[in-house]
Amino acid sequence: MQSSFTFIHLEPSSTTPPAFPVELYWGSIPDNEGIGYLVNHQGIERWAKWDHEFVRVHHITAADLQTIGRHPSEVCDAISHALAGKTVYICAAAPLRFYITQRFGSASA
Numbered sequence: 001m002q003s004s005f006t007f008i009h010l011e012p013s014s015t016t017p018p019a020f021p022v023e024l025y026w027g028s029i030p031d032n033e034g035i036g037y038l039v040n041h042q043g044i045e046r047w048a049k050w051d052h053e054f055v056r057v058h059h060i061t062a063a064d065l066q067t068i069g070r071h072p073s074e075v076c077d078a079i080s081h082a083l084a085g086k087t088v089y090i091c092a093a094a095p096l097r098f099y100i101t102q103r104f105g106s107a108s109a
Contacts, residue, residue, distance in 0.1 A: 004028040007089045011058065013041070014051035020044070022054065022065065024075060026083060037078065040069030 008026040012019035020041050027034020038060065050062050 004031045005089055006083065006086045013054055018046055022060065035078070035082065037075045038065055038069040039075055040065050040071055042066050044072070
């Protein structure tokens with residue numbers, strides 16, 4: 001039986017503070033199963049910085065996030081349910097930890 005590895009990936013709105021989490025994806029390798037979310041930052045004042053470079057690279061606008069993005073609490077619930085009890089691998093752990101803390105800290109906003 002082949003083992004799988006669970007990973008998580010996050011894209012912030014900017015490479016400079018105060019950025020906020022925009023895209024979050026987690027999945028398993030080699031299962032190729034995963035799920036991703038766009039986060040609607042509307043109403044969370046500290047998540048106001050929007051970098052036009054993000055739009056150029058990802059082709060996702062602030063209007064897209066408002067239209068199809070999910071509230072942070074919904075994304076937090078999904079993370080908690082999907083990743084509970086799993087060992088999760090991440091790249092650039094310190095920045096990702098900061099953004100996930102920001103996300104969870106804003107879940108009730």
